[in-house]
Amino acid sequence: MTMTIVGGCLCGNVRYTCAEEAGGGHCHCNDCRKTSGTGHGSHMIVPEAAFERTGELRFFDKPADSGNMVSRGFCADCGSAICSTNSAMPGMVFVRASSLDNPDHFKPQMRVYTDRAATWDHMDASLPGFAAMPSAQDMPESVKAD
Structure with missing residues (x-):
């Protein structure tokens, strides 16, 4: 049975559902840090x-x-990253x-750009870590696209 995952923005004008999750993880690249406002960005891949x-969305x-090319979508009204x-x-x-x-629906499987991680941003060390974006063959199976 597939679980439906739901979410949205701060003001409620953007809502979404995901019928399935393919995986996900934490990214420490400069762009994810800046757009998240903290030490990393956490993403589900769907x-x-x-x-x-x-x-x-804008x-x-x-x-x-x-x-x-990365295209980042955020609420046109409140600016929440979606x-x-x-x-x-x-x-x-x-x-x-x-x-x-x-937030408990998110089950990270890896960490990427770990060589750029802020020293104060402590992550689960049991997750596989990659200094850069891993090749498709090196990604955990649950994250790979069909």
Whole structure:
């Protein structure tokens, strides 16, 4: 049985449901740190076909260190970060764990850009860590796109 995951923005104008989760993790890259307002960004990776949203998002596009284009979506009214896409993983949506109605639905499987982690941002050391974005073959199975 598939669990439906729900979330949205601070003001309630953006709402979404995810019919399935493909995995996720914590990212310590400079961009995720800056857009999260803390030491890392936490994202669930969801197939685009399983992500349904209502409400208006605005997008900010910026190339990642890898050269891939990342498009970050946030509520047009309150500015809450909701999701992003990455040109390296077409068909997948990176949902901000901070936007979940029930944060316990987020089960991180890895940490990326650990070489850039802030010394004060302590993470679960049992999670696999990567100094940069891992190749598809090195990612945990649950995170890989079909």
